[in-house]
Amino acid sequence: MCCIANALNSGETSAIMMMNYYLMLSNSHGEGVLSRYQSLRLEGRMCDVVLEAEGVEFPAHRSLLACSSDYFWSVFQDYTLESGARTISLPALSSLGLEQILDFIYTSWISLSPSTLEVTLQAACYLQITHAVDLCTRYISESIAPDNCCFFANIAARYGLSEAFDDKLSQLSALKPALCTPFIRSVVKILLVGGGPEANRPQNQILTYEPRSKKFQPLSTSLPNKLQHQGVCVVGNFLFVLGGESAVMTVTDQVWRYDPRFEQWEEMEPLLQKRAQFACCVVESVIFAIGGRGQRGEPVLSSVERYNMREGCWRSGVSLLYSVYGHACATIGTGIYISGGIHVNNPESSKEVLFLNAVKGYAWQRRSNMSIARFGHQMATVRGRIYTFLGMYEPFCDIERYSPEQDLWTRLKPLLNDRFCYGLTATGSRRVNGIDPLRTLNLDKDKFGQDFTIWHCVRIKGDSHNVL
Numbered sequence: 072m073c074c075i076a077n078a079l080n081s082g083e084t085s086a087i088m089m090m091n092y093y094l095m096l097s098n099s100h101g102e103g104v105l106s107r108y109q110s111l112r113l114e115g116r117m118c119d120v121v122l123e124a125e126g127v128e129f130p131a132h133r134s135l136l137a138c139s140s141d142y143f144w145s146v147f148q149d150y151t152l153e154s155g156a157r158t159i160s161l162p163a164l165s166s167l168g169l170e171q172i173l174d175f176i177y178t179s180w181i182s183l184s185p186s187t188l189e190v191t192l193q194a195a196c197y198l199q200i201t202h203a204v205d206l207c208t209r210y211i212s213e214s215i216a217p218d219n220c221c222f223f224a225n226i227a228a229r230y231g232l233s234e235a236f237d238d239k240l241s242q243l244s245a246l247k248p249a250l251c252t253p254f255i256r257s258v259v260k261i262l263l264v265g266g267g268p269e270a271n272r273p274q275n276q277i278l279t280y281e282p283r284s285k286k287f288q289p290l291s292t293s294l295p296n297k298l299q300h301q302g303v304c305v306v307g308n309f310l311f312v313l314g315g316e317s318a319v320m321t322v323t324d325q326v327w328r329y330d331p332r333f334e335q336w337e338e339m340e341p342l343l344q345k346r347a348q349f350a351c352c353v354v355e356s357v358i359f360a361i362g363g364r365g366q367r368g369e370p371v372l373s374s375v376e377r378y379n380m381r382e383g384c385w386r387s388g389v390s391l392l393y394s395v396y397g398h399a400c401a402t403i404g405t406g407i408y409i410s411g412g413i414h415v416n417n418p419e420s421s422k423e424v425l426f427l428n429a430v431k432g433y434a435w436q437r438r439s440n441m442s443i444a445r446f447g448h449q450m451a452t453v454r455g456r457i458y459t460f461l462g463m464y465e466p467f468c469d470i471e472r473y474s475p476e477q478d479l480w481t482r483l484k485p486l487l488n489d490r491f492c493y494g495l496t497a498t499g500s501r502r503v504n505g506i507d508p509l510r511t512l513n514l515d516k517d518k519f520g521q522d523f524t525i526w527h528c529v530r531i532k533g534d535s536h537n538v539l
Contacts, residue, residue: 192204211236324343342385375388391409395413
């Protein structure tokens with residue numbers, strides 16, 4: 072690209088000469104400067120400031136930061152305390168979001184996905200990098216669809232971008248009927264997810280159970296994969312299926328989310344580790360995956376990971392005091408309780424119980440042991456008490472009840488039959504669980520009335536591993 076202009080140049084004589092000159096622009100010069108800056112950053116050379124977020128440090132160059140961000144332009148003025156600081160702490164940002172924005176500053180490229188969008192947008196807005204905000208806005212506009220419109224609309228509203236998508240959202244609303252959730256967390260339906268009637272032959276069928284009519288019906292959609300020993304939970308009216316083991320005995324880290332409004336499955340951010348026979352629970356809309364095992368023959372896990380819907384990614388949590396699988400889990404308020412299972416160095420079932428405050432706790436704490444060692448069992452919370460039901464290899468059919476205030480276990484009237492590897496859910500003052508799939512092709516559903524300690528039986532054909 073060039074421009075031609077005329078100039079007047081007067082010499083010692085009175086003659087006037089006409090001279091042409093050219094104004095040239097190099098498109099590659101700016102890219103070359105950024106490329107050199109990126110090389111210097113990767114090599115750690117000439118970096119004169121360190122940015123810190125969540126304990127992660129990122130060496131950088133003040134000059135480029137100041138030219139790219141109004142925030143850093145103000146911070147690095149001569150009269151500020153930060154102007155000469157070697158390290159700048161950014162506690163309001165996540166390390167992932169800061170990393171995303173630094174990559175953009177140094178390369179002009181930004182990598183966006185549903186799992187990274189919000190942390191990137193948060194960092195771009197906080198650091199006042201308008202070009203990055205524009206790219207995030209464009210990504211939302213081009214990606215919004217009926218199955219993700221709520222997700223994107225909520226993010227846009229949080230960062231004042233809603234007006235940019237009003238027309239698109241209006242078009243989507245006109246094309247789809249009223250959004251409803253007829254199955255998830257309904258007062259009249261219970262979901263049975265995955266599992267199977269025979270050992271190591273999982274199915275992908277999902278059944279719904281109506282307590283009033285005492286009938287089971289198959290859901291119109293199926294699991295994307297045939298799974299057993301998976302985790303199942305509900306957050307924000309979405310059904311999540313985590314990890315598990317396939318029909319070919321392969322453990323997975325996949326996470327699937329079912330949207331009942333559109334009857335669609337969507338693959339989400341995978342677990343940090345492949346897990347089966349682990350504990351899964353939800354505290355204040357955060358999903359916890361606790362312990363479990365990987366592929367058969369691999370070490371048992373003590374790690375914990377958590378998924379926050381706002382962040383859209385899995386992060387490491389507070390690890391257990393020991394490695395364990397086949398344990399059960401229940402919650403009361405912000406407290407998480409796990410019990411039983413098999414420890415890594417002990418082939419026998421365990422009686423041990425651990426507790427963690429999911430909001431304020433920094434370590435798992437021991438609680439009173441159960442009176443019966445359990446593995447492959449289930450726990451449920453009803454009216455502030457935890458009920459533990461029988462599992463595999465148990466000589467008894469007894470149920471135990473735990474009082475958090477007294478830290479005390481009490482034995483209750485036993486089940487009619489022994490069972491293990493079943494599903495369990497709480498419905499008001501009752502719990503519903505399925506019979507051992509290793510022993511029968513029929514699924515018994517036992518309802519235990521807390522006040523009267525009476526068991527009732529409802530029969531259906533088939534079986535499922537998880538009940539919700």
